[in-house]
Structure formats: C-alpha cells, structure tokens
Amino acid sequence: MSAGKPKIRLYVGQRLAAAGEVTLGDRQAHYLAHVMRLSRGQAVLVFNDQDGEWRARLEDVARGRALMVVDAQLRVPRAEPGPWLLFSPVKKSSIDFVAEKATELGVSRLWPVYTVRTQTRRISLDRLRNRAVEAAEQCGRLTIPEVWRPISLAALAENWPNDRPLVVLDEHGGGRPINKVLEAFSIPSATHAGFLAGPEGGFAVSELDALAALPFVTRASLGPRILRSETAAIAALVCWQALIGDWTEPPAGR
C-alpha cells in the first residue's frame, strides 16, 4: 500500500485534535467497513470547518459505529468564501446535480427560492445537505456550504443585504453578458455576490420587473441558447470562479 495521502476523506462534525477520538455514525461506519473495506489501523482523512483536515486511523467498528483516533493535522482551517446560489427547485435529479456541482464550484450557501413558476415545493434539505457534504469530501473543500430553508422571491427581495450584489440570470436577455457584469464588480463586493437562477419556464415578467427595480440587483445574460435552470446556475458559478474567485490557485493539498 502507498504511504501517501489517504484516499478516503470524510466530513466529521465533532471537534478534531491530536490523539482525540471521533465516533462515526451508521452511514460513515458502513461506508468505511463495507464499501471501502477499511481494516483496523488504516488511515483516512477527516475534516471540518473549525479544525481543518487531519489524518485519523480506524480503531474499531462495531454495532454500526466506527471509532477513529485522530493523528496529525494536514491542513489548517481556512475560510472558503464563495458566492451564494439561489435556485428554484426543479426535479430531484437536477437538485442533486446543482448541490454537487455548486459545491465543487465553491459555493458558500445553497438557498432554494420559490417563484411563481416553481413546480416543486417539496425539497428535502437533508438530501441537499448530504449531496453537498459528499461533494465537499470528494473535491477537497474544508467547509460545507450552508443549506438554507426555502424562501419566497418576495421575502428574498425584502430581506436581502443591501451591500451584496444579487445577479439575476435572465433568460430573456434583459441583462449584459455575464463576464461583463462580473468584470464591472469591485473585488470586495464581488466575493459576496449571490446568483439567482429561475425555474424551468423562467421567471414571470412581473418577477423580472420587480427584481430589476431593486438597487442590489444586476441582470446577466448567458448567450443565445436557452439554458436549463441548473445549467445556468452552474455556468454562473464557473464564470465567477474563473474571473473573480480562486481559480488562479493550484490544486489544494498537493
């Protein structure tokens, strides 16, 4: 076996410290013991927002719990600022997709928004968070995006922080091209941006008009083809990372 970095990487809610113990619940214990067939003494990576990334060794698995002993810190904790993504829930597979890709693309908050044409009002926040956790484990993040409870578009408009730009992805072409919108942002405000993607079928015209009148809203367009809601959301996050975010940095932890 390689003496390199362990391949398995798990998010752990408990505090991590040298020689400390961590108990993993059913889902993660099953994954380690039965999916990955990890044996006693083998190492995995564990991480969380507060303590960074640590090496830990499997001590024992029994009755659906796994006991790990924490070894050495490999990465110190670090804030991972990123934009917020506000999206109108679509079908389940697309929500899974949005949660996974947005996490890989460094989003800091996932926030469902109900619009006039939103078809799905039943969204499982647990499922959304689990997808985000899995994606964070896989892509090497140290933090998990916050998952916020759904909000109506009207309530969002009323409660939005005035100093944070909200970029509305307007499929009617009412905005400037997204790279021009992002280039015009000053860097400090841009790191706090939010992106709002509409539902399948688009925003209602009345919604777009109301949004356009808000002082913190900028509308952006994503070209001549009609993108699906989740494609637009992901495309906006990619543009943000490429133009403003951290894509000038090398891969983490290599």
Next chain:
Amino acid sequence: MSAGKPKIRLYVGQRLAAAGEVTLGDRQAHYLAHVMRLSRGQAVLVFNDQDGEWRARLEDVARGRALMVVDAQLRVPRAEPGPWLLFSPVKKSSIDFVAEKATELGVSRLWPVYTVRTQTRRISLDRLRNRAVEAAEQCGRLTIPEVWRPISLAALAENWPNDRPLVVLDEHGGGRPINKVLEAFSIPSATHAGFLAGPEGGFAVSELDALAALPFVTRASLGPRILRSETAAIAALVCWQALIGDWTEPPAGR
C-alpha cells in the same frame, strides 16, 4: 391558445421547404400524439442544419408515424461553430449529463477518448446522439453536435489537426488558469479549440507528459478544488463561451 411561437421544437433529418411534407418516425410521433397530445392542424417548430427552422402543422398520425406539412421559415440556416469536447467515458448518467450540458453550451463535436484509467469502454453513441438532439431541440440550436466514434489517446495525438489548439484540463495543476489560457488565444484559432477532460482518477502522469510535449497542446487548470471529470468538461465550455464564444449575443429567436 396563444398565437405566438409554438413551444414544441423537433429536429428533423429530412429536407424542409415551404409546403413540403415531413414524416416523423415512431419516437417523435409518439411524443407529439401521446405526450404532448397535439391535435391535427396544430403547429410545431422543425429544424435542421441545412434548412434552418420552420413552422409545420400536424396533418395526420397513424401507425406510429406522424405526417407534418411545412409552412413558413422562421430562422435561416446558420453555422454554429463551437469547440470540440473530448472526454473519457464515465458512468452512464454522467455521459447523459455531458451530452446535454455540452450541447446547451454550444459544443460542435462530442468525441469519447479512451485513456489508461478510463473505466467504461462501452458507450452507446446512439444514446449520446439522442441526448444531444433532445438538448438541441430544447435550447434552440439549429445544429446538432457531431458524435464521433471513440478514439484512444495515442491515436488522437497522432491525428489531431496541428492548427487547432487542444486544451488539456489538467487536474494536477500543471497548466495556467483556464481564463488566462483562453485570453492568450487569438480569436481565429480559438473558435477551433478542443477541450480534453480526463477520466475519473485523472490522466496517468505518462499521459500528461506525452500530451504536454505536443505542439498544439496547452494545459489549463481549474482551481484548487478537484472537479469531477464531467464538471471540468462543462466548466471549460462555459469559460470558452463567456470569454470567446457567442455569449455576447441575445437569446435566439426572441
């Protein structure tokens, strides 16, 4: 009913001309008659690469065939140049995803590539093409991306056209940030670019070394997080469209 543009939009391989007839096969006939419950005389949009987009009316549905009569041309045919996407086949749902999103993002060729670590060597080109057709119908394209037969990485390197840049998405951080890579391209060559995304688990080091030595290859990095293969592919196409492609244009046909 609205007198506006028909909502249903179908790709049709037959030639389209005023007063001409078009016969749709089983899949499309079923879709019109049973999924969309279209009645005789109702209009749909039909399009192809050679003849552009036309309005057509349902004349008859019987025995798994639908007869349409072509009415007026709404959009003239137009080339839709876009980059090529070369990707290592991953699991089926991810291939579907790549075909759909890449088509929405204006790719002109989908080309599977087998690398050392490619896990899946069974890929259905029919399925790939069907997903691309459906996405083209939905997003308003006039053309369908070409679907090419899988090629080995070695054969690709030997047969690649020298005047076309090939951007390798290098998850080891061996390249410059992708927006810097794209900004350095001259526009005529950039419209002919290809993007190569590696398999799950990444390229082998020997593959990356061989690729880096080719005169037409540029390596690009996509930041500190480890993106899944299909996320990297889509992210590259988004960057290309935002920085070089047609995203300065308004939505088509509105």
